[in-house]
Amino acid sequence: MSDFESNPFAEPSAHNPFNDPSVTQATNSSLEPVDAFTPFSPAGQDTAARTTPASTQPAVLQPSTEPSPQASAAAAQANLLRQQEELERKAAELDRREQELQTRGPAGKANNWPRLPKSFPIRPCFYQDFEEEIPPEYQRVCRMMYYLWMFHSVTLFLNLLACLACLTSDTACAVDFGLSILWLILFTPCSFLCWYRPVYKAFRTDSSFSFFFFFFVFFCQVVIFVIQAVGIPKWGNSGWITAFTVIGANKAVGAIMMVVAVLFTFCAGMSIFMLKMVHSMYRRTGASFQKAQQEFSQGVLTSKTFQTGAAGAVSSAAAGGLRGGN
Template sequence: MAQHRDGGDGNPFAEGSGELDNPFQDPAVIQHRPSPQYATLDVYNPFETGEPAPAYSSSAPGPLPPPSAPTLQSSRKLSPTEPKNYGSYSSSQASAAAATAELIKKQEELNRKAEELDRRERELQHAALGGTTTRQKNWPPLPSFCPVQPCFFQDISMEIPQEFQKTVSTMYYLWMCSTLALLLNFLACLASFCVETNNGSGFGLSILWILLFTPCSFVCWYRPMYKAFRSDSSFNFFVFFFIFFAQNVLYVLQAIGIPGWGFSGWISALVVLKSNTAVAVLMLLVALFFTGIAVLGIVMLKRIHSLYRRTGASFQKAQQEFAAGVFSNPAVRTAAANAAAGAAENAFRGP
């Protein structure tokens, strides 16, 4: 770049400068300046010689790709109060673990049921083949060191059909409640005897009732009911109906509480109320207990009678079962044979 005569740096691009001082005024550069008729620098090649660059023509734009559908997560905006889900992975792991534990629990329960069914099937097959193995008695549940051993075998879930298990269990609980009511009746009569010595007869009878009714009720009406549902025995059904009807009458008498009978019923409690309120309240509770047992006993008697009618049992079947049971008893057969032999011998001897 040339310097001015005054020694300063001049402007080579000024209009007053010579043509040689301005490099952009060079004819070679002016010839190749872009114009609207020629392509822009992106298609211009300065190293080509000869013909000028072709005129620029904008190519038609290609079709734009369709916009991708926004995802549900990006399109839905979370509200300011909505919590963000940062623990989806951990929650899915927890739910999977809970489902696995539930499946394991169900599998164990199914295995226990399968083992129980196998055990019952083996016992039934053994009984059908006439097995002589006796089951170990388990009722009443007494400790091993007790001199008195269990007298009965009882297993409702194994011996009673599925549709009758609830009824038999309810009757078992009814028997237990009646025993507990007799025990509370004994305590109430003892308290009444301590307040009034004239109630000595009622106290003595309460002891007799708890010692007599507890085993007799189990043997006389509960066991026949149990055996009736176990083997569909018409004879045991009839025994149960006859004795349990009398038992319900006794439940009603216990709830009434006639003075001097040894029952702390409503009448006895109201009589004692005049002398001692605390003892009267205890006797009223026992009377209420007796009333509930009497109502439940009547309801269960009607329910079992309806079940009995649906089983197809009848009085003729009961007679046949009784006859078969009597003649199959070895003691009865021996006694009958001895009686027949004695009668025949007397007939041959003559007068």
């Protein structure tokens, strides 16, 4: 009857096989599993491994750290400040150049070449500024042409000294000495005006006419360089022939003239190299002979001197026709 008096809805305890004390002890045992046992670990680590339960949580990938909106805004603000400083610097440079142009007066740019003392009675005759007037891709070549002209001028001066040394040892060198003075006085300004300034203007304004004028004159200058390097006697040049002729009589004077011959040879070689370099740049600028003709015709027709002369010729012809008719 006891079975009937018990609660039929209660959980049976005697018939539950999982309530067996041996089974409960096995399931709740704190012994480490077999997979966690490492026979090669040290004693200390083995004890810690036995006492530390294995982590059963799954591996989770840490999300990539992205910059915060505040950091992005700060970087953008710094970039804007840097751009603003660059614009302010360029604006200051433009203002400086504008002030320089205003201080030069209505006549335009004040001449700054040759650089002479303020107390000197002669004032500069030309304006020259590679950084301002010449495009960056042509500045190096234009400077090299300027240095070539300066080197040639110094060589002509040394040629005068060599001919003077020859005159002190032999009076027959009087002709060479006189011609060396003439070449120094003649070639120094003429080379500046006839081939350096045209190439400077050609690079500054991209003028086809200036390029063609430069090529024609500079080719003649190359021929002169070669003649000076050869050193024909009685021509006023301390070239190779003159140097070898004098060195037999006076070795010191001959050595001086050979140094000048080397300088003339360098001028000749450098001029040929620069002629090829300028020609290669000229071909990339798009200049042509037709453009040179147009620039020449426009320059002549718009010239005040030409217009004044043409108007005077027309008025003179008209006056002569009227007198002849009367």
